[in-house]
Amino acid sequence: MTRYVVNRLAGMVLVLFLVCLFTYMVFFLLSPDPAVQICGKNCTPERIDQIRANLGLDEPFVTQFLNFLRGLFIGREYEGGINCPAPCLGYSFQTSQVVTDMIVQRLPVTAVVAVGAAVLWLLMGVVGGLISAVQEGKFADRFIAGLTLGGMSVPNYVLALALQYVFVVWLQWLPFPQAVPFADDPVQWFLNFILPWSVLAIGYASSYTRLTRANVIDTLDENFVRTARAKGLRPDLVWRRHALRPALTPIVTIAGMDFAGLLGGALITETVFGINGVGKLAADSITKNDQPVIMAVTLLAAFFVVVGNMVVDLLYSAIDPRVRVGVSA
Amino acid sequence: MTLLRARNLVKEFDVAGTAGLVKPARRFTAVDHVSFELHAGQTLALVGGSGSGKSTTARLAARLVDVTSGTVHLDGQDITALQGGDLLEVRRQVQMVFQDPFSSLNPRHTVERIVTAPLRYQKRPVPGGVRTVARSLMERVSLNPDHSDRYPAQFSGGQAQRIGIARALAVGPRVLVCDEAVSALDVSVQAQIINLLRGLQAEEGFGCLFIAHDLAVVRQIATNVAVMTGGQVVESGSRDAVFDSPQHEYTRRLLAAVPRIRPEWEAARLRNAGRVREPQ
Amino acid sequence: MTLLQAKGLTVTFGATNVVDGIDFEVRPGGTLGIVGESGSGKSMTSLAIMGLLPSSATRAGSIDFAGTELTKVTERQMRAIRGDRIAMVFQDPLSSLNPYYTVGTQIAEAYRSHRSGVSRKAARAAAIEAMDRVHIKDAGKRVDDYPHQFSGGMRQRVMIAMALSTEPELIIADEPTTALDVTVQAQILDLLAEVRRDTGAALILITHDLAVVSEVADDLIVMRHGRVVETGTAEQIFSDPQAPYTQALLDAVPRIDDSIGDLRPVPGGPA
Numbered sequence: 001m002t003r004y005v006v007n008r009l010a011g012m013v014l015v016l017f018l019v020c021l022f023t024y025m026v027f028f029l030l031s032p033d034p035a036v037q038i039c040g041k042n043c044t045p046e047r048i049d050q051i052r053a054n055l056g057l058d059e060p061f062v063t064q065f066l067n068f069l070r071g072l073f074i075g076r077e078y079e080g081g082i083n084c085p086a087p088c089l090g091y092s093f094q095t096s097q098v099v100t101d102m103i104v105q106r107l108p109v110t111a112v113v114a115v116g117a118a119v120l121w122l123l124m125g126v127v128g129g130l131i132s133a134v135q136e137g138k139f140a141d142r143f144i145a146g147l148t149l150g151g152m153s154v155p156n157y158v159l160a161l162a163l164q165y166v167f168v169v170w171l172q173w174l175p176f177p178q179a180v181p182f183a184d185d186p187v188q189w190f191l192n193f194i195l196p197w198s199v200l201a202i203g204y205a206s207s208y209t210r211l212t213r214a215n216v217i218d219t220l221d222e223n224f225v226r227t228a229r230a231k232g233l234r235p236d237l238v239w240r241r242h243a244l245r246p247a248l249t250p251i252v253t254i255a256g257m258d259f260a261g262l263l264g265g266a267l268i269t270e271t272v273f274g275i276n277g278v279g280k281l282a283a284d285s286i287t288k289n290d291q292p293v294i295m296a297v298t299l300l301a302a303f304f305v306v307v308g309n310m311v312v313d314l315l316y317s318a319i320d321p322r323v324r325v326g327v328s329a
Numbered sequence: 330m331t332l333l334r335a336r337n338l339v340k341e342f343d344v345a346g347t348a349g350l351v352k353p354a355r356r357f358t359a360v361d362h363v364s365f366e367l368h369a370g371q372t373l374a375l376v377g378g379s380g381s382g383k384s385t386t387a388r389l390a391a392r393l394v395d396v397t398s399g400t401v402h403l404d405g406q407d408i409t410a411l412q413g414g415d416l417l418e419v420r421r422q423v424q425m426v427f428q429d430p431f432s433s434l435n436p437r438h439t440v441e442r443i444v445t446a447p448l449r450y451q452k453r454p455v456p457g458g459v460r461t462v463a464r465s466l467m468e469r470v471s472l473n474p475d476h477s478d479r480y481p482a483q484f485s486g487g488q489a490q491r492i493g494i495a496r497a498l499a500v501g502p503r504v505l506v507c508d509e510a511v512s513a514l515d516v517s518v519q520a521q522i523i524n525l526l527r528g529l530q531a532e533e534g535f536g537c538l539f540i541a542h543d544l545a546v547v548r549q550i551a552t553n554v555a556v557m558t559g560g561q562v563v564e565s566g567s568r569d570a571v572f573d574s575p576q577h578e579y580t581r582r583l584l585a586a587v588p589r590i591r592p593e594w595e596a597a598r599l600r601n602a603g604r605v606r607e608p609q
Numbered sequence: 610m611t612l613l614q615a616k617g618l619t620v621t622f623g624a625t626n627v628v629d630g631i632d633f634e635v636r637p638g639g640t641l642g643i644v645g646e647s648g649s650g651k652s653m654t655s656l657a658i659m660g661l662l663p664s665s666a667t668r669a670g671s672i673d674f675a676g677t678e679l680t681k682v683t684e685r686q687m688r689a690i691r692g693d694r695i696a697m698v699f700q701d702p703l704s705s706l707n708p709y710y711t712v713g714t715q716i717a718e719a720y721r722s723h724r725s726g727v728s729r730k731a732a733r734a735a736a737i738e739a740m741d742r743v744h745i746k747d748a749g750k751r752v753d754d755y756p757h758q759f760s761g762g763m764r765q766r767v768m769i770a771m772a773l774s775t776e777p778e779l780i781i782a783d784e785p786t787t788a789l790d791v792t793v794q795a796q797i798l799d800l801l802a803e804v805r806r807d808t809g810a811a812l813i814l815i816t817h818d819l820a821v822v823s824e825v826a827d828d829l830i831v832m833r834h835g836r837v838v839e840t841g842t843a844e845q846i847f848s849d850p851q852a853p854y855t856q857a858l859l860d861a862v863p864r865i866d867d868s869i870g871d872l873r874p875v876p877g878g879p880a
């Protein structure tokens with residue numbers, strides 16, 4: 001088991017390095033020259049060259065990439081005495097801020113959005129799926145199937161705007177969103193997050209409902225469930241031990257992976273609801289073409305996905321005895 | 330003349346999950362220096378328990394899996410490493426019939442399309458048109474040719490296996506590899522398929538590599554037998570030699586384990602039915 | 610004196626009787642073989658006895674088990690019988706065991722659900738004892754292993770250990786050796802015979818394999834299309850089969866000890 005973990009960790013480091021390399025390469029090759037943008041309208045070729053030199057953009061790719069890596073691990077210093085301590089993800093000249101700080105400031109609120117949404121979609125998905133499975137083919141099942149179809153087909157941004165219109169503007173059940181620290185007004189804080197959570201959760205909840213339903217129905221068909229019944233086990237025990245555990249294990253683990261990939265969803269949700277999180281930071285940076293920030297957010301997202309994947313794999317091998325390594329089949 | 334000759338076939342697989350980042354995975358030897366010869370008109374049965382390597386051996390011989398080492402000769406030609414058009418020609422010469430007739434037939438294709446598919450893949454001329462060929466193939470495996478536009482699900486298990494056999498025969502193979510081809514069938518249907526295969530072999534003279542775990546079936550169809558365990562052939566020879574005077578300990582154990590209808594009941598039944606079984 | 614007697618047992622799916630008014634009986638300690646090809650209704654018969662038919666099936670007729678009419682008891686009463694007085698062994702031991710639990714847990718589960726007030730420790734001890742009785746070596750250690758760590762034959766031993774842990778009066782084995790290698794099959798059949806001898810449990814052996822049933826069963830019913838075509842002792846049926854179907858079936862069985870000319874397919878069967 002230890003060797004398995006070490007192996008996986010080493011693999012993860014390699015993947016993260018490659019992710020860094022490719023992301024950096026994409027931005028290096030494809031994006032417009034940041035020096036031109038910084039330089040503005042009244043620009044001379046000499047000035048552009050100077051900016052390039054200041055930013056280190058005149059260096060060859062490999063040197064630039066190594067500088068970036070060095071910044072990541074031991075920090076670096078930019079021209080003009082700007083200190084960027086490790087992990088240095090770059091410096092945004094447009095906002096004159098260290099990118100790491102910009103992200104760290106916004107990460108907590110994004111975490112709140114993501115965690116709340118994950119809890120919500122797991123609850124909705126598992127409960128909905130169980131109801132569907134138990135009521136297979138009956139009204140409740142078909143009703144839920146209709147809901148999930150809707151939930152899966154409506155795009156996030158449409159849903160976000162529609163919900164905001166219905167619950168805030170029209171019904172006025174929820175207050176107009178305004179940034180309130182949790183300590184000042186917990187109720188307002190919580191109400192603010194209801195819509196973002198729901199919007200993020202609904203798509204996932206729909207697919208989790210379907211997944212749960214299918215898994216439970218398949219598992220109930222398994223021979224070992226028949227064995228459990230043939231033992232004379234109480235129905236609740238048959239369900240809990242022999243149907244639910246095998247059916248829900250993959251769902252919990254997939255949830256880990258989806259959670260890691262949430263940033264994309266957060267991008268839209270945070271923008272629509274005006275939440276100042278990492279998602280909104282990314283959206284803003286894209287419109288302004290603030291490259292260091294875009295790249296940093298991309299890297300962060302990739303980092304979460306890779307780490308999430310790894311956690312899921314380890315979790316899975318802990319839950320499912322068949323995956324455990326070091327035992328012969 | 331030897332039709333199919335396998336020499337020192339070895340197949341190793343990686344053991345899943347043992348591969349490190351740079352360290353290669355642990356290897357598992359599924360087939361361990363297996364050699365055999367198959368002549369035209371012969372049926373060589375590879376028998377053994379699960380995990381004995383018999384199916385992998387057959388797949389190696391049919392070039393469905395690449396060997397780790399060893400050689401396969403078809404008609405004296407080394408086919409071990411053929412690629413492209415040459416491999417296609419091997420595919421024509423060597424056809425397979427699988428265990429589960431339904432999962433090996435495309436449920437969305439009609440019988441006509443299924444049995445003539447090998448001709449299309451081989452880009453071969455279809456004399457008299459697809460319909461005629463399909464009908465004649467179906468007749469050869471005793472299916473009603475009027476059912477050529479039906480789908481696999483409309484047939485019983487035994488009929489579906491006949492379709493599988495018809496498909497294999499479409500390109501006139503010289504070697505037929507039957508991988509547990511009658512194992513999933515009921516006894517009554519099994520008997521029909523065995524008879525069918527024997528009859529077809531007598532007419533067409535192909536060599537048959539017959540993979541089976543059921544020794545009683547093998548006794549009915551094989552001319553030669555190779556007994557496998559742990560990836561190796563431990564005993565081989567003519568059918569009656571292997572069955573009547575097994576030399577290897579494993580073969581003896583295998584044969585002793587096969588359940589038998591009590592001989593005294595068997596004798597009484599034949600007496601009561603007024604017939605005595607003729608020894609062949 | 611009978612342990613189990615079925616009369617006019619019928620299982621219906623929609624408009625089809627997959628089991629069509631069959632009669633049979635099992636003597637205490639006896640072995641009844643139920644033989645048939647696929648679609649004969651033999652497996653449905655076993656599920657009908659256990660009360661484990663799919664919800665889309667209906668059951669009619671009578672099943673008397675030691676004085677209890679199984680078609681009349683409540684689900685709760687049936688649960689007390691299932692796994693305690695009537696235990697079952699299925700065909701595919703790998704899929705019949707839950708991959709998420711140790712074999713010890715799964716054996717103990719059967720035992721505990723029928724013995725009130727049994728501690729975890731005592732149930733574990735019972736599981737180890739049951740594993741010992743089916744000759745699983747190192748039972749004290751292997752009790753904590755998972756099903757995938759056992760070979761096919763060993764898994765079937767686990768299933769049998771589970772069945773006998775509650776000292777049932779009747780064990781129903783549905784194709785218990787079909788998924789196993791022939792050498793392992795012989796061992797499992799021996800084990801079933803041994804269990805029967807030691808515990809005095811009666812056995813219903815359901816199989817398509819005439820040779821297997823001839824080695825194990827005292828009494829026999831031959832089923833086809835949901836009906837019983839022949840009933841008798843194994844000796845009667847094997848040495849002097851009366852029904853044409855039984856005769857044809859016996860003719861079709863490939864024999865290992867000699868090779869005949871053409872096998873005789875069963876007339877009128879599916880092609």
